[in-house]
Amino acid sequence: MREYVHLKFDEMPKFWYNALSDLPFNLDPPLDPETQQPTTPEKLLKIFPGPLLEQEINDVDRYIRIPEEVLKEYAVYRPTPLIRAVFLEEFLKTPAKIYYKYEGVSPTGSHKTNTALAQAYFNKISGTDILYTETGAGQWGSALSYAGIKYGLKVNVYMVRISYLQKPARKNLMNLFEGNVTPSPSKKTKVGRRYNDDHPGSLGIAISEAMEKALDKNNAKYSLGSVLNHVLLHQTVIGLEIKEQLKKLELNPDIIIACHGGGSNFGGTILPFVPEKLEGKNIRFIACEPESCPTLTKGEYRYDFGDTGGFTPMLKMYTLGKDFVPPSIHAGGLRYHGASPIVSALLNNNLIEAQSFSQEETFKAAKLFAKLEGIIPAPESAHAIAGAIKEALKAKEEKRDKVIVFTLSGHGLFDLPAYI
Ligand SMILES: *Cc1c(COP(=O)(O)O)cnc(C)c1O
Numbered sequence: 001m002r003e004y005v006h007l008k009f010d011e012m013p014k015f016w017y018n019a020l021s022d023l024p025f026n027l028d029p030p031l032d033p034e035t036q037q038p039t040t041p042e043k044l045l046k047i048f049p050g051p052l053l054e055q056e057i058n059d060v061d062r063y064i065r066i067p068e069e070v071l072k073e074y075a076v077y078r079p080t081p082l083i084r085a086v087f088l089e090e091f092l093k094t095p096a097k098i099y100y101k102y103e104g105v106s107p108t109g110s111h112k113t114n115t116a117l118a119q120a121y122f123n124k125i126s127g128t129d130i131l132y133t134e135t136g137a138g139q140w141g142s143a144l145s146y147a148g149i150k151y152g153l154k155v156n157v158y159m160v161r162i163s164y165l166q167k168p169a170r171k172n173l174m175n176l177f178e179g180n181v182t183p184s185p186s187k188k189t190k191v192g193r194r195y196n197d198d199h200p201g202s203l204g205i206a207i208s209e210a211m212e213k214a215l216d217k218n219n220a221k222y223s224l225g226s227v228l229n230h231v232l233l234h235q236t237v238i239g240l241e242i243k244e245q246l247k248k249l250e251l252n253p254d255i256i257i258a259c260h261g262g263g264s265n266f267g268g269t270i271l272p273f274v275p276e277k278l279e280g281k282n283i284r285f286i287a288c289e290p291e292s293c294p295t296l297t298k299g300e301y302r303y304d305f306g307d308t309g310g311f312t313p314m315l316k317m318y319t320l321g322k323d324f325v326p327p328s329i330h331a332g333g334l335r336y337h338g339a340s341p342i343v344s345a346l347l348n349n350n351l352i353e354a355q356s357f358s359q360e361e362t363f364k365a366a367k368l369f370a371k372l373e374g375i376i377p378a379p380e381s382a383h384a385i386a387g388a389i390k391e392a393l394k395a396k397e398e399k400r401d402k403v404i405v406f407t408l409s410g411h412g413l414f415d416l417p418a419y420i
Contacts, residue, residue, distance in 0.1 A: 003099075005245040007079035013240040014061035014071065016394055017265055018055075019271040019342060022062065024278060025349060027229075030094030030313035031042050031303060037315045046215055047222045049126030052119060057228040061070045065231065066118075073117045073150055077106045078237065082245040083406075087372035089392070096395035096402045097251070098388055101269065102375065103409050108173065110333075110378060110410030111265045112143035112225055115234035119223050120147035126233050130220040134184065134206030136261075137332030137380070138170025139410060142223030145179025146321045158184040158209045161201035163315045163332045169414045184209050191309040194337070202325045203336045215311070226262025227306065227315070227340045235268020238407060246405070252276065253283060255391050257385035257406035260287035260296060260354065261371045263340030265409040270352065271342070276302050277351060285352040288387035293326040295319065296337045296347055296354035317344040329359050330418035331379040349381045363419065365389055366412065378410035379418055 020027070029038040044053050066074070074208055085098040103111035121330060123131060131153050135141030141157035148155035156180050164171060164183040180189060184206040185195035191208040192305050199205075204318035207224070223230060246253060256273060258266040270285040277283050299318035306312035308322050317339045320326075324337040346352045359364075366382035368389075369375065377385060387408040395402040412419070 003084035005082040009075050012079045017236040017272045020059040022275050026242050028316035028361050033310050049123050051122040053229045070118050070121050071173045072317050079241050080105050092392050093398040094392040096392045099405045100408045104411030108142040108146050111137040112140050115231045116143035116147035118234040120151045124151040128221045130154045132156045132210040133223045134210045136160050136203050138167050140290035142173045145174045145177035147242045155179045157188050160205040160206050162328045207307035208311050213312040226264040231264050232267035232347045235264045236271050238268040239272035251403050253405045254402040255284045255404045257286045257384050257387045259380050260289045260335050261341035264406050267343050269407040280326050287354045288383035290334050291356045291358045292329050294356045297356045301348050316343050319340050327383045333380040357383050362386045376412040
């Protein structure tokens with residue numbers, strides 16, 4: 001029988017888990033692009049509101065309380081289910097147990113709402129009226145637009161042009177939630193005007209455009225959907241819920257898997273389990289990324305800009321270089337040149353692993369999963385499915401009944417053209 005592990009609302013975590021308090025190493029600080037010295041808080045406060053900046057650098061408090069106003073909005077779709085993929089297990093004839101944490105039940109269809117709501121809330125109470133952001137495939141833009149309505153903020157989204165053209169439904173969704181969408185590169189910014197009208201765009205360019213606009217106005221701030229410490233912090237609701245759900249099943253995970261774009265769903269999934277690993281428990285964490293944008297598997301670990309224009313502080317991370325323009329693959333959310341500093345440091349310390357998968361392999365996994373499990377996965381999430389299938393087949397070869405858990409970060413109902 002299909003196991004479907006639900007938590008009641010009052011079993012949902014009331015705190016986010018702050019991994020910075022437990023990591024056995026210090027993260028290298030963000031550097032000011034002009035001086036190459038650690039960025040000053042004054043400069044960062046022009047970009048982010050105080051409470052988010054505090055979360056970004058807090059390496060003391062192990063748990064950070066989720067405000068009531070955010071919990072109330074989380075309750076619209078959280079806690080999310082943990083589901084045993086029995087049909088997939090049967091099909092693979094694996095002795096492994098495969099569970100997936102399904103984040104596609106959120107209002108905009110992905111885990112991104114977890115941080116969008118938190119960021120919009122902390123901006124609102126800090127006096128922000130307007131948020132600028134970028135979006136690749138459109139999931140982040142729609143999540144932030146939705147969150148903007150909830151707390152009364154105006155949201156402006158720079159959308160990577162190739163996705164804007166490939167995914168008109170996502171633009172419509174953002175418009176439904178009153179988000180204002182501009183294809184990037186655009187003529188509205190200095191950075192954007194450097195490019196031709198037929199440039200496919202990249203997350204790096206779109207970030208530069210959004211930052212340029214945000215720095216221009218006093219009541220405006222910039223918001224990022226992944227990569228940063230506070231974003232991973234908000235996403236830890238995923239891993240904390242998985243912990244509770246596995247406890248109910250009396251199971252210990254052997255392998256935890258998530259796809260990796262900038263690191264937020266991966267970080268949010270695995271970080272709450274990192275202390276167990278540090279205590280010596282045998283548990284593997286695998287980040288799955290596209291072969292065509294192999295940040296973790298082929299990138300260099302060094303300081304780099306988060307954007308193409310060089311507006312953002314420089315972060316120590318795995319990077320393919322800020323000017324890297326990935327091929328126009330359908331997993332638009334995995335087309336980022338960099339990675340989260342926390343995830344990068346974990347990889348550099350051999351606490352996590354990274355694997356890459358081809359587009360063909362991931363869509364094959366996605367179609368199989370849709371037919372067997374009845375959920376059409378986002379092309380991004382399909383990388384985690386491909387990773388889980390690979391490990392389940394390995395467990396079959398080794399005749400070991402491993403417990404494999406992966407995060408299905410979103411549904412692919414807006415991605416049907418990509419499937420075709
Ligand atoms: C944005 C997105 C990703 C990639 O972003 P991360 O920050 O690496 O999680 C993965 N899956 C879905 C469904 C997304 O929307």
